[in-house]
Each structure stands twice: as structure tokens, then as C-alpha cells.
Amino acid sequence: MISQKQVKSLHLRKYRSLNNQFIVEGSRSISSAIDAKARIDSVFYTLDFSKKNPTILEKLNKIPSGIVSSKEIRKLSPSTNPSGILATCKIPKFESFNKNKNIIFLDNVSDPGNLGTILRTALWFGIDQIGYSSKSIDPYNPKVVRSAMGAHFSISWLGELSLDDIKGYKILGADHRGKSIHTINIDNQRWALIMGSEARGISKSAHSHIDELIGIPKVGDGESLNVGVSMGILLHELTK
Amino acid sequence: MISQKQVKSLHLRKYRSLNNQFIVEGSRSISSAIDAKARIDSVFYTLDFSKKNPTILEKLNKIPSGIVSSKEIRKLSPSTNPSGILATCKIPKFESFNKNKNIIFLDNVSDPGNLGTILRTALWFGIDQIGYSSKSIDPYNPKVVRSAMGAHFSISWLGELSLDDIKGYKILGADHRGKSIHTINIDNQRWALIMGSEARGISKSAHSHIDELIGIPKVGDGESLNVGVSMGILLHELTK
Known part of the structure; x- marks a missing residue:
């Protein structure tokens, strides 16, 4: 003990x-x-x-x-x-992720509550592989663990990742200037969805890897969406 | 000063x-x-x-x-x-809310970060009237204000509400056992969307006011969605 x-x-x-x-x-x-x-x-x-x-x-x-x-x-x-x-x-030791399944990549997500919400939301939509950049918050931070409410134990792959590791995927980037999620057609391609940092969005270096920017049409005049909420809406559409 | x-x-x-x-x-x-x-x-x-x-x-x-x-x-x-x-x-003094516009009702939402996210998300989708039950967290709590990132200043109505005050609305309740949001048809009816507490969902007393329970189909095996994420997905569909 x-x-x-x-x-x-x-x-x-x-x-x-x-x-x-x-x-x-x-x-x-x-x-x-x-x-x-x-x-x-x-x-x-x-x-x-x-x-x-x-x-x-x-x-x-x-x-x-x-x-x-x-x-x-x-x-x-x-x-x-x-x-x-x-x-x-x-802390589980993961083998390399399954390249036949979709994956989420967190590009410098830094708020613990947001990361916890992201893990729960990803699982709800059947995405159980999550990679994160080296500058993202530690997924085993106690505040992340609390807000994930047990999600850590159902994720099949969670680890630090470089964008070079996800070659072969159709790389989607969440950005409010992106193409409307309503018009995106993914067919049966495997995709990787990049979510950027709360303050600065997707980093410059990650942008160069992206095949398509996707966004959520704004109906009112809010300034921005929380990263967990955005990802929830995008996954809801991508997994329809 | x-x-x-x-x-x-x-x-x-x-x-x-x-x-x-x-x-x-x-x-x-x-x-x-x-x-x-x-x-x-x-x-x-x-x-x-x-x-x-x-x-x-x-x-x-x-x-x-x-x-x-x-x-x-x-x-x-x-x-x-x-x-x-x-x-x-x-703290602004609001006149009564506009009965020709949709409204969100928070039934004992208690986490400050969630309430902040809810205010931002509602505005993004053009819903700028938010009512809350007496047991909900104070929307002027400093943590709520921080996480709302300025949303307070664009909301046209925010106040404590009883469900009796929203007669005449089609009352929707967010619940994972509800009818799939994909199959809901709102037409041009004014609606009020009830979001329940993080721990217990919609309260018994609120349930009796609800015309229709609506939910987000689960694709994977996550246990639950965060209340802000759920509301984001529901508003995304309701305001399409």
C-alpha cells in the first residue's frame, strides 16, 4: 500500500x-x-x-x-x-493507437475542466482515442480526473502525440471561420479532429497539417463557444 | 467610487x-x-x-x-x-422577458463554470433570455462571470423564474431518455428549454410542466454529457 x-x-x-x-x-x-x-x-x-x-x-x-x-x-x-x-x-501504458479508428487531437488545450468534459464527450460519441500536444494539460491532473467523472477508464488510447503520427487521416480542424459542419461530407474516411487552445485556437504549426477547417454556424451574436461545447457539436454531426 | x-x-x-x-x-x-x-x-x-x-x-x-x-x-x-x-x-434590472422569443430555464444548475458556458453558448445560438430556479447558482457569482467571458453584457433577460411564468411556451426538457433531437419538429412554435442539474437532471416538480423530453442519441458508451455540452447540441439542432 x-x-x-x-x-x-x-x-x-x-x-x-x-x-x-x-x-x-x-x-x-x-x-x-x-x-x-x-x-x-x-x-x-x-x-x-x-x-x-x-x-x-x-x-x-x-x-x-x-x-x-x-x-x-x-x-x-x-x-x-x-x-x-x-x-x-x-497510469495505463498504451500500445500505439488503432489507425483504423477516428481520433481527436488536442492542440494545447489547457483548462482542466475543459479536458475532463472533452473526455466524457468523446466517449459519448464513440471516440475513444485522444492524443494531445506536449503543451496541453496533463490528463492525469486531479482537476481533469474529477471533471472527467470516470471517463479515463473507458478510453482505449490517451497519449502525447505529434501531428506527424496521424498521417493517413483526413485532418479536420475546428475553427469558427471553417466550412459549416452542415455541409461537410466525411463519407467513410477515417478522420482526426484537431481542437485548439481556449485562448488562441489552433496553433500555426498544426494549421499546416489540416485538410479542412470546420466550424459551427453562429446564429446569434455570441463571441465564442467553449472548446468542449464546440467539440460536442462537431462530434454530434460527424458521427451522425 | x-x-x-x-x-x-x-x-x-x-x-x-x-x-x-x-x-x-x-x-x-x-x-x-x-x-x-x-x-x-x-x-x-x-x-x-x-x-x-x-x-x-x-x-x-x-x-x-x-x-x-x-x-x-x-x-x-x-x-x-x-x-x-x-x-x-x-446588476441590471430587467423588465419581464419577451414572450415572443424562446427562453432557456435552468433547473438547479449549480456549477459556476457550467453556468458561464451556458450563457456563452446560448448567445452563440441567438437565445438571449435565461431564467433560473431559486436553487440555481447565482449568475453574478465571480466564477460564473469569469467563465461567461462577457456574455452577461449581451443577454437581454436573466432572472429567477418559476415554471408557471412560462405558460404558453412549448416546454422541452433535456433528458438522455428523451426523444432523439433528430426527430423533433418544432416548426415555428416558441419553446422553452429546461436544463436540469448536473447531479440529478430535471427535478420532479419541473417534470410535470414538460411537453416533450428531448435527448441526444448516444453513439459510444460514455456515461453522460456535461450540461453545457448537451445544451449546445440541443440548441444547434433547435436553431437550425
Whole structure:
């Protein structure tokens, strides 16, 4: 079982990489991890939590687990409102992605809540391969994990990627100046969808790889769409 | 000009209501507020900010403003990473909403980031009337304001609402068990779209008002969609 000091070290990206582990919080996400047979190392929960949530504790079965005080869980948890249960999981090692399936490429997406939403949304639309540029936020950041609500455990491929790795795909870039998503015809081509950063959109270097820019027609006079919302609408159309 | 103590009091909902003011941060949002002729009371910024951003300061024109130290702005700002400029604005008083235009009703939406995203997304699709239940998060909460990125200043109606107030509308409820959005035919009826809470969906009491539940077909095996993403996809279809 991992020490409490080691758990706390996983608040930082450096130690997540070094120890190849990340923190998962809350019964819903931990339950998803168990169902997906994720490699859970240790689980910590409070006595109070255990009284209120017997079902999830039964599911833990042989996973090493320990009761901690509510003061301790506040220290272990990277969250300001700890849920009372916390697990450490191995970061999965993925083989190379499946070139016969569509993929999403995140070009410097930096907000943790947005990345979590993106993972959930991609899965809803059956896209379970996500690549990201080196400057994107770490997908195992605790805030990403929280907002993804268990999506990490159903993704078949998640890793850092260079755009040179996705040759052979029809490369689509999300951009409000792009061709309307209503008029795009993908047929049966495999595609890679690039989503740019919240502040600057798709980077210059990524632009040179793009076959087609696609956008969502603006009906009113809003200034912009959130990156997760945009991707949701594009996937809704692309997977029709 | 408002005192620094009063600015700090606006971190709390109670004092926002009492003083009828809220805090707006960052040059982008403050610029939107100026463009929309919002009633800005005071602006505070650091010397460092003023050197780097002369354009926005010129736009301030006759608005009372003052230079504060970076230590002071950290205290004035409700954010952990203050941007260097902060304004206080009057909360607009709205007349009753326009019954000839569509409306969105938020049934206990509680996450500030989600509400901000919802306001941006609604505007993009030309829906500028938003009602919310009494248990929803305060739309003038600083985190909502930050994530809305200026959307507050383009919304024509935003207020607490009871579902009895929207009689005469075709009332649609977002629910994953609802009829596929692809098969919905709205024609030229005015509609009200109800979005439920992140954790529990649409409340029992709201359900009784709904004419039709509408949902987004699931293509993969994701568990759920974020409320902002769902609303984006539904509005994309409803406003086609």
C-alpha cells in the first residue's frame, strides 16, 4: 500500500510521471475504475464515508485500503472539498493507437475542466482515442480526473502525440471561420479532429497539417463557444 | 467610487444582492462591459497592468478608476490568479422577458463554470433570455462571470423564474431518455428549454410542466454529457 506522503506527492505532475500513478476521487469515479478493471493501488476513506457508502466498499474486495481521519483526507486530497474516498491508480501504458479508428487531437488545450468534459464527450460519441500536444494539460491532473467523472477508464488510447503520427487521416480542424459542419461530407474516411487552445485556437504549426477547417454556424451574436461545447457539436454531426 | 472594503464584500452573494453590484475581471470581459454600455461603477488595476494594456485603459474614459498594488488586487479579486484589472458593475434590472422569443430555464444548475458556458453558448445560438430556479447558482457569482467571458453584457433577460411564468411556451426538457433531437419538429412554435442539474437532471416538480423530453442519441458508451455540452447540441439542432 502506498504511503500518505506518496499520495500527496501525486498532486504534482512530476511525481505522477515518476511513480506512474494518479489520484481518483469520489465513489462514482472509483466505481468506474473498478468496473473497468483499472489497476488501483490503494484506497483511502473516512469512517464517516464508510458508514454512508457500504456498497462501494464491498466492491473494493481485495484492493488494499485504509481508514483515515477527515483531517488526513483533506491533506491527501488535491480538492478543496474532498469527497471522503480517494484512490491511487496506475497510469495505463498504451500500445500505439488503432489507425483504423477516428481520433481527436488536442492542440494545447489547457483548462482542466475543459479536458475532463472533452473526455466524457468523446466517449459519448464513440471516440475513444485522444492524443494531445506536449503543451496541453496533463490528463492525469486531479482537476481533469474529477471533471472527467470516470471517463479515463473507458478510453482505449490517451497519449502525447505529434501531428506527424496521424498521417493517413483526413485532418479536420475546428475553427469558427471553417466550412459549416452542415455541409461537410466525411463519407467513410477515417478522420482526426484537431481542437485548439481556449485562448488562441489552433496553433500555426498544426494549421499546416489540416485538410479542412470546420466550424459551427453562429446564429446569434455570441463571441465564442467553449472548446468542449464546440467539440460536442462537431462530434454530434460527424458521427451522425 | 466604491471602497476596497465594499469590493471585497461583493465576493459574497448576500452583499451582491444588497448592493446590487458584481465584480468583473480581466480586460476581455471589462471591454465587453464597456462596449455594451453596462453600468460600471469603478475600476481597479495595477501599475504593471496599465503599462502592458494601454488600450483598455483609454476605453475607460470617464469611469472612476484607481491604481492599486498587486497585493491589494489579490485581496480585491475573488480569483486565485487575478488578472490585474477588476471592475464593479451594477446588476441590471430587467423588465419581464419577451414572450415572443424562446427562453432557456435552468433547473438547479449549480456549477459556476457550467453556468458561464451556458450563457456563452446560448448567445452563440441567438437565445438571449435565461431564467433560473431559486436553487440555481447565482449568475453574478465571480466564477460564473469569469467563465461567461462577457456574455452577461449581451443577454437581454436573466432572472429567477418559476415554471408557471412560462405558460404558453412549448416546454422541452433535456433528458438522455428523451426523444432523439433528430426527430423533433418544432416548426415555428416558441419553446422553452429546461436544463436540469448536473447531479440529478430535471427535478420532479419541473417534470410535470414538460411537453416533450428531448435527448441526444448516444453513439459510444460514455456515461453522460456535461450540461453545457448537451445544451449546445440541443440548441444547434433547435436553431437550425
